[in-house]
Amino acid sequence: MRTYRKQPMIKRATQAGFSLIELMIALLIGLVVVAAAGGVFISNKQVYNASETVNRIQEGVRVGFELMSRDIREAGGNPCSAAAPVVNQMSTGGNDWWADWGDGIHGYDGSDVMPGTVAGMGVFGSGVGQRVIGTDAIEINSALGGGIRVTDHATPSAVLDVSSQGDIQVNDILVVCNMDYAFIFQATALPSATKIQHNSGTSLNCAQEFQYESPCTATGASGNFGYCFVPGATPSAQCDGFGRGPAYVARVGSIRWYVGNNARGGRSLYRATISNRSSTNTPDTLLDAFEVVEGVEDMQVTYLEAGEDTYTPPSGVDDWGRVVAVRITLNMVGTQGALTGNEIQGTDGAALRRTLTHVVQLRNREAVL
Numbered sequence: 001m002r003t004y005r006k007q008p009m010i011k012r013a014t015q016a017g018f019s020l021i022e023l024m025i026a027l028l029i030g031l032v033v034v035a036a037a038g039g040v041f042i043s044n045k046q047v048y049n050a051s052e053t054v055n056r057i058q059e060g061v062r063v064g065f066e067l068m069s070r071d072i073r074e075a076g077g078n079p080c081s082a083a084a085p086v087v088n089q090m091s092t093g094g095n096d097w098w099a100d101w102g103d104g105i106h107g108y109d110g111s112d113v114m115p116g117t118v119a120g121m122g123v124f125g126s127g128v129g130q131r132v133i134g135t136d137a138i139e140i141n142s143a144l145g146g147g148i149r150v151t152d153h154a155t156p157s158a159v160l161d162v163s164s165q166g167d168i169q170v171n172d173i174l175v176v177c178n179m180d181y182a183f184i185f186q187a188t189a190l191p192s193a194t195k196i197q198h199n200s201g202t203s204l205n206c207a208q209e210f211q212y213e214s215p216c217t218a219t220g221a222s223g224n225f226g227y228c229f230v231p232g233a234t235p236s237a238q239c240d241g242f243g244r245g246p247a248y249v250a251r252v253g254s255i256r257w258y259v260g261n262n263a264r265g266g267r268s269l270y271r272a273t274i275s276n277r278s279s280t281n282t283p284d285t286l287l288d289a290f291e292v293v294e295g296v297e298d299m300q301v302t303y304l305e306a307g308e309d310t311y312t313p314p315s316g317v318d319d320w321g322r323v324v325a326v327r328i329t330l331n332m333v334g335t336q337g338a339l340t341g342n343e344i345q346g347t348d349g350a351a352l353r354r355t356l357t358h359v360v361q362l363r364n365r366e367a368v369l
Contacts, residue, residue, distance in 0.1 A: 053334040053352045060293040061330055064269050065358040067292060068138075071255050071271075072326050073363040075140045076104025079147030079248040080177035082364035087214045089185040090173075090204040101141045101184055101252060103321045104364065107301055107314035110134040114256060128263045129270060129289055136301045136314070137258035138326070139274075142364075143175050147248030150176065151194070155236040156209035156226035158188075160196045162249055168196065176210070178229060178247040183210045196249060212241050259299050262291055266335060269296040297353075298331040306365070324365045329357045 076082055086102030100106060108114055113123065114137055124133045131137065145166075152161035160176060168174065172187045174196070186204045189197035200208050206216035213225040228239035229247040254274040262268040272289035302311035304325040305318065311327045334352040 050352065054354070057295065057332045057334060057352070057354050058356075060295055061332060061354075061356050064293040064296065064330060065328065065356075067271065068257055068328060069358070069360045071140045071142075071257070072105070072138070072360045074142040075323075075362050075364060076102070076321075077142040077364045078175055078177045078182050079143055079145075079250050080182065080246075081179045084177055084180060084182045085212075085214075086175075086182045086184065087210075087212055087216070089183050089198075089206055089210060089216050100320065101254070102182075103323075104141055105303075105323055105326070105362070106139045106141075106320050107303055107317065108137040108139070109314045110136055112137075112314065114139065114258070126261060129260050129291075131258045131260050132267055132298075135259040135298050137256060137299075138301050138328075140255045140257075142253055143250040144253040145250055147177075147250040150229045150231065150247035150249060152231075152233060153229040153247070154233045154239075156228055156238050156240075158197050158199045158208035159191065160198070160229070160249065162194055162196055165190055165193060165196065166251075168249075168251060173252045174198075174249055175252050176229065176247060176249045178231075178243040178245045180241075180243045180245075181210075181212055181227060183227070184252065185210070257299075259296050260291075262294055264294070266294060266333075267297055269293040269299065269330070295333050295335040296330055297333050300329045300331075302327045323362065325359060325361045327357060327359045329355060331355050 076086075078084065088102060110133065114131070124131050148166050148168075149163040150160055151163055153159075168187060168190070170187055170189060174185055174187055176183050176185065185198045187196050188199045188205070191197055198205055198208065198210075200206060210227045211225040212227045224240055226238060226240045228235050228242040230239070230242050230244055231246055232244070235242040256272045256274060258270055258272070259267055260270040268291045270289060271292050300313075302313055303317050303323045304311050304327070305322045306324050307322075311325075317323060332354045
């Protein structure tokens with residue numbers, strides 16, 4: 001008889017889901033992780049924003065200091081010699097920028113008006129490009145370019161023979177110099193491609209000849225103090241003084257740095273070039289005024305005179321011709337660019353600010369240090 005063994009019953013594994021409590025715990029842990037990751041992200045973004053703002057401030061300061069330094073180092077420079085005495089031949093001018101060109105540099109306190117500017121640029125005001133009251137400004141005077149060679153001026157006449165005229169125009173303010181003297185004068189005519197005329201009477205020049213006495217006495221070509229440039233030639237008997245060395249002519253430049261209002265409601269560092277192309281004593285023309293660095297809230301400039309050991313504000317300078325170094329302090333504020341307003345703020349809720357100082361030595365006056 002066949003017997004059968006009873007097979008044991010196979011039990012199926014039971015499947016169970018998360019309980020409500022387990023699900024809530026998992027969600028809580030997830031929220032903690034997300035919150036921690038979000039906090040790290042926000043913290044990193046804030047650090048990035050602060051670093052980016054500070055980097056933009058430092059970049060702007062570097063650009064401003066570098067460009068200002070280039071101009072300041074050239075203060076009082078000419079194509080011949082920085083040691084040559086400067087004689088101004090334009091005694092008919094009033095309070096114009098060329099009157100003190102020989103000093104090479106001039107500073108203005110926060111309440112001092114820069115003279116001779118027109119078109120509203122550089123003067124105190126709230127318009128775009130206008131200077132912010134309470135901020136210092138600085139003016140630098142020097143010759144532009146390497147100069148044009150003088151070929152002949154053997155008599156104290158009204159005409160200089162030159163190798164070319166370059167970009168010189170009638171009524172330009174020029175400097176002609178050698179190792180002995182530098183004369184500031186106005187070009188009254190360009191008779192030919194190799195001649196520059198500097199007559200008196202209808203111009204700002206005090207006389208048609210160059211006179212090494214300062215101020216100019218306008219004694220005439222046969223009078224005293226008449227000076228001639230005679231490189232390689234024989235001077236006329238009318239030349240009371242003369243120089244045989246190389247001589248050069250160059251246009252005179254005057255550059256001003258100041259803090260002005262920009263078109264975005266903030267403040268910026270501006271650079272302006274002053275020029276005059278009028279035969280009369282008219283207000284100067286402000287050319288090529290442009291914004292250099294934004295976010296410059298204030299600029300304070302102090303000056304060191306030869307023989308002194310402390311820097312003084314413009315009001316304390318006794319002789320601008322003896323200034324040998326300039327100390328510039330810029331107060332910078334973070335500006336909106338790639339970042340928005342709340343992203344340029346520090347922990348106090350205000351925009352990030354930095355104050356940086358730079359000292360520049362006047363290269364043309366190194367010998368007097």
